Amino acid sequence: MKESINYIVQGREVEIFNQAAQNALPVLIKGPTGCGKTRFVEYMAQHLGRPLYTVACHDDLTASDLVGRHLIGAQGTYWQDGPLTRAVREGAICYLDEVVEARKDTTVVLHPLADHRRILPLERTGEILHAHPNFMLVISYNPGYQNLIKGLKPSTRQRFVALSFDYPNADHEATIVAQESGIEPLLAQQLVLLANDLRRLKEHDLEEAASTRLLIYTALMIKSGLPAKEACMACLAEPLTDDTETLKALSKLIDAHF
Numbered sequence: 001m002k003e004s005i006n007y008i009v010q011g012r013e014v015e016i017f018n019q020a021a022q023n024a025l026p027v028l029i030k031g032p033t034g035c036g037k038t039r040f041v042e043y044m045a046q047h048l049g050r051p052l053y054t055v056a057c058h059d060d061l062t063a064s065d066l067v068g069r070h071l072i073g074a075q076g077t078y079w080q081d082g083p084l085t086r087a088v089r090e091g092a093i094c095y096l097d098e099v100v101e102a103r104k105d106t107t108v109v110l111h112p113l114a115d116h117r118r119i120l121p122l123e124r125t126g127e128i129l130h131a132h133p134n135f136m137l138v139i140s141y142n143p144g145y146q147n148l149i150k151g152l153k154p155s156t157r158q159r160f161v162a163l164s165f166d167y168p169n170a171d172h173e174a175t176i177v178a179q180e181s182g183i184e185p186l187l188a189q190q191l192v193l194l195a196n197d198l199r200r201l202k203e204h205d206l207e208e209a210a211s212t213r214l215l216i217y218t219a220l221m222i223k224s225g226l227p228a229k230e231a232c233m234a235c236l237a238e239p240l241t242d243d244t245e246t247l248k249a250l251s252k253l254i255d256a257h258f
Contacts, residue, residue, distance in 0.1 A: 008175060
């Protein structure tokens with residue numbers, strides 16, 4: 001039996017996602033790195049009882065990586081569906097994580113799936129696939145990384161129901177860290193207080209904030225026996241910056257908490 005996915009509801013996101021699924025509407029999830037976007041999608045896929053295809057988008061991701069391509073095998077040339085095509089055929093959720101990292105021509109493939117047509121033209125095979133009633137397209141990105149070069153065009157954004165995510169409030173985040181790592185709740189609260197102080201430094205010294213994911217990594221290292229200060233440096237400070245002076249400042253902040 002598949003293990004149930006833990007997720008702590010923050011607001012109305014579950015209801016909104018459910019309504020979008022019922023109306024066969026695509027969903028856009030915005031939020032900082034490591035705040036729980038992927039976990040939420042995994043939770044909703046399990047909640048709805050639908051298969052999930054997750055694609056981590058990157059600069060070299062092509063339309064063929066999503067849709068499929070012809071391959072050469074022992075019996076000659078054959079067509080292999082990509083994850084997006086499989087999801088369209090099967091009635092699964094296709095989740096494109098950090099979609100703005102993909103090439104611009106890749107997102108154009110999504111347009112006919114993300115409006116009233118719900119079709120996927122396969123130019124290489126001449127097929128026009130009509131999406132299964134349970135098919136759902138979900139994309140996410142980190143608004144903090146948006147700029148003139150990497151961003152979603154209005155013509156793409158306006159095809160989606162949008163949800164904004166942020167790091168959980170302190171109580172919820174401490175509960176998540178304790179549940180995921182097995183550390184004591186008081187220690188989890190201490191880590192969250194440190195993370196919130198680090199996040200307040202974001203605009204001054206750090207490009208990214210300390211994520212909930214990094215907090216869980218820190219807690220796991222402490223749980224397995226690494227001293228708290230060392231775990232915080234290895235899992236919270238070092239991943240956030242390479243600048244020596246900034247690391248010294250983070251080290252002092254860690255010392256103040258532990």
